[in-house]
Amino acid sequence: MAQKRRDFIKISSLSAAGLIFGAQQLSSATKINSKSKLGDFGPLDTLRTPTYCEVCFWKCAGWVYKDKEGNIKKVVGNDDDPNCNGRLCPRGTGGVGMYHDEDRLKSPLIRVTGKDGKQTFREASWDEALDLIAKKLKAVQSKYGGESLALFSHGSGGSFLKPILKGMGSNNFPAPSYAQCKGPREVAFSTTFGEALHSPEPTDIRDTRCLVLIGSHIGENMHNGQVQEMSDAIDKGAAIITVDPRFSTAASKSKFWLPIKPSTDIALLLTWIHEIIENEWYDKNYVEKYTYGFEQLKAHVKNYTPEWAYGITTIKPHVIRETAREMANASPAVIIHPGRHTTWYGDDTQRLRAVAILNALLGSWGRRGGFYIPDFTSVPSFPSAPFPKAEWTWRDAIEEGKYPLSGSDLSNGVIEASLPTAPEDKRVRAWVVNGTNLPMTMPDTKTTVEAMKALEFLVVIDTMPMEITGYADVVLPECTYLERYDALRILPGRFPTIALRMPATEPKYNSKPDSWIAKELSKKLGLDQYFQWETAEEMLDWQLKQVGSSLEEMKRIGVKQLPRAFGEPYFSEHSEPEFFTNTGKIELYSTSLAAAGFDPLPKYTPHMEPPEGYYHLNYGRTPQHTFSRTANNPNLTDLKDENAVWVNPKVAKQWGLTNGQPIYLENQDGVVTDFPIKIRVTERIRFDSVYMVHGFGHNNKKLSRAFGKGASDSQLITRVLVDPVMGGTGMRGNFVTFRFEKESEVTS
Amino acid sequence: MRYAMAVDTKKCVGCADCVVACQTENNVPIGYCRDWIVEVTDGTYPQLEIEIRSERCNHCDNSPCVRCCPTGASHYVEGGIVKVTPHECIGCGACITSCPYDARYGHPDGYVDKCTFCDHRIQDGLQPACVSVCPTKCMYFGDLDDANSEVSKVLKKRKFKTLIPQAGTKPQVYYLI
Numbered sequence: 001m002a003q004k005r006r007d008f009i010k011i012s013s014l015s016a017a018g019l020i021f022g023a024q025q026l027s028s029a030t031k032i033n034s035k036s037k038l039g040d041f042g043p044l045d046t047l048r049t050p051t052y053c054e055v056c057f058w059k060c061a062g063w064v065y066k067d068k069e070g071n072i073k074k075v076v077g078n079d080d081d082p083n084c085n086g087r088l089c090p091r092g093t094g095g096v097g098m099y100h101d102e103d104r105l106k107s108p109l110i111r112v113t114g115k116d117g118k119q120t121f122r123e124a125s126w127d128e129a130l131d132l133i134a135k136k137l138k139a140v141q142s143k144y145g146g147e148s149l150a151l152f153s154h155g156s157g158g159s160f161l162k163p164i165l166k167g168m169g170s171n172n173f174p175a176p177s178y179a180q181c182k183g184p185r186e187v188a189f190s191t192t193f194g195e196a197l198h199s200p201e202p203t204d205i206r207d208t209r210c211l212v213l214i215g216s217h218i219g220e221n222m223h224n225g226q227v228q229e230m231s232d233a234i235d236k237g238a239a240i241i242t243v244d245p246r247f248s249t250a251a252s253k254s255k256f257w258l259p260i261k262p263s264t265d266i267a268l269l270l271t272w273i274h275e276i277i278e279n280e281w282y283d284k285n286y287v288e289k290y291t292y293g294f295e296q297l298k299a300h301v302k303n304y305t306p307e308w309a310y311g312i313t314t315i316k317p318h319v320i321r322e323t324a325r326e327m328a329n330a331s332p333a334v335i336i337h338p339g340r341h342t343t344w345y346g347d348d349t350q351r352l353r354a355v356a357i358l359n360a361l362l363g364s365w366g367r368r369g370g371f372y373i374p375d376f377t378s379v380p381s382f383p384s385a386p387f388p389k390a391e392w393t394w395r396d397a398i399e400e401g402k403y404p405l406s407g408s409d410l411s412n413g414v415i416e417a418s419l420p421t422a423p424e425d426k427r428v429r430a431w432v433v434n435g436t437n438l439p440m441t442m443p444d445t446k447t448t449v450e451a452m453k454a455l456e457f458l459v460v461i462d463t464m465p466m467e468i469t470g471y472a473d474v475v476l477p478e479c480t481y482l483e484r485y486d487a488l489r490i491l492p493g494r495f496p497t498i499a500l501r502m503p504a505t506e507p508k509y510n511s512k513p514d515s516w517i518a519k520e521l522s523k524k525l526g527l528d529q530y531f532q533w534e535t536a537e538e539m540l541d542w543q544l545k546q547v548g549s550s551l552e553e554m555k556r557i558g559v560k561q562l563p564r565a566f567g568e569p570y571f572s573e574h575s576e577p578e579f580f581t582n583t584g585k586i587e588l589y590s591t592s593l594a595a596a597g598f599d600p601l602p603k604y605t606p607h608m609e610p611p612e613g614y615y616h617l618n619y620g621r622t623p624q625h626t627f628s629r630t631a632n633n634p635n636l637t638d639l640k641d642e643n644a645v646w647v648n649p650k651v652a653k654q655w656g657l658t659n660g661q662p663i664y665l666e667n668q669d670g671v672v673t674d675f676p677i678k679i680r681v682t683e684r685i686r687f688d689s690v691y692m693v694h695g696f697g698h699n700n701k702k703l704s705r706a707f708g709k710g711a712s713d714s715q716l717i718t719r720v721l722v723d724p725v726m727g728g729t730g731m732r733g734n735f736v737t738f739r740f741e742k743e744s745e746v747t748s
Numbered sequence: 749m750r751y752a753m754a755v756d757t758k759k760c761v762g763c764a765d766c767v768v769a770c771q772t773e774n775n776v777p778i779g780y781c782r783d784w785i786v787e788v789t790d791g792t793y794p795q796l797e798i799e800i801r802s803e804r805c806n807h808c809d810n811s812p813c814v815r816c817c818p819t820g821a822s823h824y825v826e827g828g829i830v831k832v833t834p835h836e837c838i839g840c841g842a843c844i845t846s847c848p849y850d851a852r853y854g855h856p857d858g859y860v861d862k863c864t865f866c867d868h869r870i871q872d873g874l875q876p877a878c879v880s881v882c883p884t885k886c887m888y889f890g891d892l893d894d895a896n897s898e899v900s901k902v903l904k905k906r907k908f909k910t911l912i913p914q915a916g917t918k919p920q921v922y923y924l925i
Contacts, residue, residue, distance in 0.1 A: 074772040077881070087883050090765040096772060219761035224883055231759045231884035247789075249761050252798035259794045623763035635771065638778050639764045648793065683793045 050558030054481035097635035188352030194580030210330030281328035283363030293589025333369025346721030403727030484513030806919030
């Protein structure tokens with residue numbers, strides 16, 4: 001019985017009771033801690049070195065500890081870092097696995113074609129690999145212009161590689177963190193409040209009295225600071241309202257769970273707005289003083305009654321009323337959380353506009369327990385020659401005027417600009433890809449692969465043999481974050497902070513840091529003027545001295561809080577906040593959306609519904625993994641090594657599905673997953689939906705622990721609903737059905 | 749001195765950070781663990797409840813594992829912590845079978861291993877590794893004989909339960925409910 005309970009979440013493959021043990025090689029744990037007063041963790045008889053985590057974008061600052069033999073032992077949070085308060089999440093704690101992973105890329109690789117026409121990789125020296133990259137990039141530059149180069153990056157390496165491409169004349173720097181993730185909410189909050197949310201989001205969760213999560217599953221996404229603050233808020237008795245087709249972990253901590261019908265969120269939001277206006281529950285002073293377009297909004301939502309929303313969302317009218325009341329009672333200490341991965345149905349900017357408007361009506365922006373006003377800091381860059389101006393970018397390769405409000409380079413835009421259908425003279429021809437596994441990151445894997453195949457040259461820089469390395473001409477093994485210096489972490493917050501990452505040890509195998517890679521490449525490309533530092537240490541020390549610190553100091557403290565430069569984090573009676581919108585006010589009615597030809601007030605549009613026998617494909621996160629990048633980490637796969645598909649018991653009965661049964665998923669376009677995924681029969685999901693965690697189903701055999709484990713949702717996301725406002729790729733418009741077998745198993 | 753732990757099921761999100769932190773702190777080999785997560789769902793859609801618990805050895809006052817150990821390798825140390833002395837353990841597995849909580853495992857090096865409440869850290873005035881990393885701060889550790897310890901204070905304030913109390917083991921890990 002006891003074992004059964006433990007199996008419920010398969011945390012680890014424990015041995016069964018009564019097992020016979022092997023030889024008695026005894027090794028008692030040696031005492032490794034010494035007396036220390038430096039933080040909660042010892043041991044300080046060994047050196048600790050500062051870092052900030054690279055396992056996700058939250059970038060928590062921490063300390064790396066080594067054992068007496070000098071091996072990296074553990075990573076622990078830095079007490080002075082507001083992102084983690086000395087507590088890393090499981091991925092950060094398990095970050096050591098990235099270093100120890102024996103499947104890491106170990107040597108530069110060059111694609112070669114054998115006599116039999118078969119292509120393989122051969123190991124090469126750094127000199128040879130970098131020579132080849134320099135030669136090929138130059139060739140593309142001279143044939144098509146430097147504008148035809150693009151750098152995809154996620155994480156820290158981009159800052160070193162960017163000057164290479166910029167110096168060659170490119171201005172294509174997409175990151176999937178925008179158009180596949182937080183883009184819509186950045187545009188929505190910019191058009192409403194005149195400011196994007198950035199990272200970490202300035203949600204004042206610790207002091208909130210009501211937290212509304214609409215499709216956000218804090219606690220399963222381990223956005224560390226927010227998880228911590230949500231826990232604090234629970235302690236203080238805050239009410240949580242969770243809107244999700246799935247009974248998420250957060251839903252289980254909530255006062256209200258609204259199991260909404262997928263794709264109808266805007267209807268609910270508009271109705272909440274209606275209720276708050278009709279009942280005059282909005283913050284009248286705030287709305288009058290700071291906002292623009294209240295009367296238009298009031299007229300716009302007039303007919304959006306709870307009864308109207310009931311038919312659309314399946315949420316009972318009295319629940320909609322009660323939850324609106326709950327928010328109003330907490331006002332202004334209320335947060336309708338903007339979420340992070342917001343690219344769902346293609347009308348995402350409008351949905352997030354509704355979120356922003358609701359926050360504005362309740363007066364939560366700039367208020368304690370709502371959104372604080374973050375303080376930013378900047379650290380000067382190391383002096384460099386001015387970069388040439390790019391004559392064109394990926395935007396010129398796609399239809400003119402498309403996605404007018406996109407505030408960043410779109411990964412899907414650059415992919416579109418790299419396809420053979422892009423104009424001959426404005427086509428992207430070569431990519432450098434750092435730390436992002438595009439075949440799994442991007443929806444519609446087929447198009448991404450088509451674009452990669454059309455390229456003249458593709459360089460991939462990564463720590464692991466991710467799927468994308470299989471398409472590369474040259475693969476460079478980057479060392480992990482535990483083995484390198486990187487650009488400073490410079491983050492906004494209640495107080496701005498800077499953090500240092502330095503190597504805890506020498507790079508393993510023949511891997512190198514991006515700073516070294518970029519510097520060496522710059523020499524071969526004759527781009528010395530953009531790299532006027534000799535070593536990363538020199539660059540960092542110079543930068544730190546500009547803000548009154550030094551490399552020496554940062555090695556000691558790891559993270560440094562800087563004073564606020566722009567006033568208080570909350571509005572007060574005397575403050576005269578500025579809003580960087582056209583009207584200088586919080587725009588309930590958006591003049592910039594109107595000017596660009598979009599709805600100035602959000603509207604509800606019905607979305608497609610699944611055909612019979614198909615279910616909405618919902619996806620999300622597990623606390624133990626980040627995207628697809630950690631699926632091979634030995635410490636983290638030990639906690640969770642595959643995903644499962646959540647199925648309501650009624651649906652399971654109808655199909656004859658049982659818990660743990662492996663099944664293939666097929667989407668509305670006939671795409672079947674490479675691998676089967678196990679069924680998880682659970683009451684925690686609606687009958688019209690299934691759910692799976694993103695990031696599994698790797699098909700590269702070189703990832704020995706991740707290969708063939710679970711299924712990839714990216715593969716099933718072939719219907720991409722693009723947001724016309726900013727080009728975000730909506731990924732929730734896909735439907736799947738179950739398939740019991742498949743003709744042929746896929747091979748890597 | 750009576751060490752005890754309280755785990756707040758209302759705050760725990762089941763992220764398993766406690767599991768990894770324990771593994772790296774105590775050199776627990778990959779594939780094994782001294783602490784783990786249990787998630788229990790009750791009810792039918794849409795009336796549901798989940799209880800999430802970070803579980804480990806309960807360091808019972810009346811430990812069947814200590815009683816049944818033929819060599820004395822399983823023993824109590826100060827504060828009621830139940831420990832195993834590896835070189836005295838013959839790996840017979842009697843303790844594993846006797847534990848109602850399945851809290852012990854056979855280490856590949858041939859002895860039985862389990863949670864120690866990180867007594868090596870306690871001696872240094874630190875919290876157990878699992879407690880110190882938890883992002884939700886859902887765990888409280890300390891001396892029950894000290895009325896001002898975190899664990900005493902929280903147990904005074906909140907409703908709690910222990911696991912399988914009918915086994916008569918008098919467990920010292922408490923779950924706040």
